[in-house]
Amino acid sequence: MSNIYERFGVCPIINASGPSTRLSGAIMAPEVAAAMAAASQQCVDIAELQAAACVQIARHTGAEAGYVTSGAAAGLLLATAACVTGLDPSKMNRLPDTKGMKNRVVMARSHRNFYDHAVRSVGIELVEVGIADRYSGAGVRDAEPWEYTAAIDDNTAAVFYVAYAHTQPDLVAVVEVAHAAGVPVIVDAAGQLPPASNLKRFIAEGADLVCFSGGKTIAGPQASGILAGRRHLIEAAALQHLDLDILWEQWSPPAGLINKSNLPGAPHHGIGRPCKVGKEEIVGLLTALELFVAEGDAARFARWLAHMEALVKATGSIDGAVVELRHDPKRAAIPAVHVHLDEDVIGKSALDVVRELQDGSPGIAANPTYHRDGVVAFGPLCLKKGEAELVGQRLRQVLNAV
């Protein structure tokens, strides 16, 4: 296959780190790319396509309803907007001005991250609870359920929870106190797949809305995501996302997504309109989701592990480096290679090595997350056949082993 990027003078990289937006996301399976190409050749009613997606996402997540977003972050924006406005079109029209609406969102301070811009952009006040003390040595506790209760008041629109394998407190406990106060819980589970069982887990634990990335491990379109949850909240999200440049008399939204008879009128374009989703993304995401579930965690892990084993083999033994294959699915859902450097022997820091790999030709992306511990990390998700060998050879060069 010729390289489309040549036409634009852009050189593809070998991504030995993993899917990240900065590096253009994951690589789609040929079936997904073909589905997107096919979708691009006909026009459809986009709301009807989202209603079909709603059924599929509900089936895979166990939620009442679902929706395709332009990413997990876009899902957070739509989820927050839905919790603030409910099904009131006049409130939808006023966002991000939230005067007179429930406009506080409560979250643990330890869950704060730069993706919560998406939540804040709805015009809410973010209320932080708990002190996640990680430095003084007294930090054995994180935010606790009673602290959420203390922070929730009549103007609380939602509780926002960021799910990682190690997140405290447990979601079930947070849901319990939020629901006791009549407040819905939004879960950011952008990167929490695999295990595939997590598609259902957060909904089963009581979350009202959950967001996943489509462009990470699902390997769907980079600009896609999943929003799953309660029917009326998905309806409120859809109303603030779909293009509503249509006459009321002419408007016949799909009943599976929007119940027109409940509305006093149609809202105008909503706060979610800038994160619109194309038919190609919807069809691509649904196809990728189908493949993700069908492959299963064990087969997927074995496929990923083969890339990491090839990398270990091609790297061989190097003075001043210990090459560790992280291959236990119980410890990490995605296999990885960690190269531990003795920086005195190598004469370079881990960050130097990451930069040399990146600045070579072609550029090789490694994961610098653990560079302070002298570790250069590699992940399998975006490696293509034969690339692990190239990465191993280049690593030997950079580490002076050839």
Ligand SMILES: *Cc1c(COP(=O)(O)O)cnc(C)c1O
């Ligand atoms: C990746 C990520 C996001 C953003 O996901 P997109 O699909 O790129 O919008 C949000 N939250 C967390 C925790 C993430 O890891």
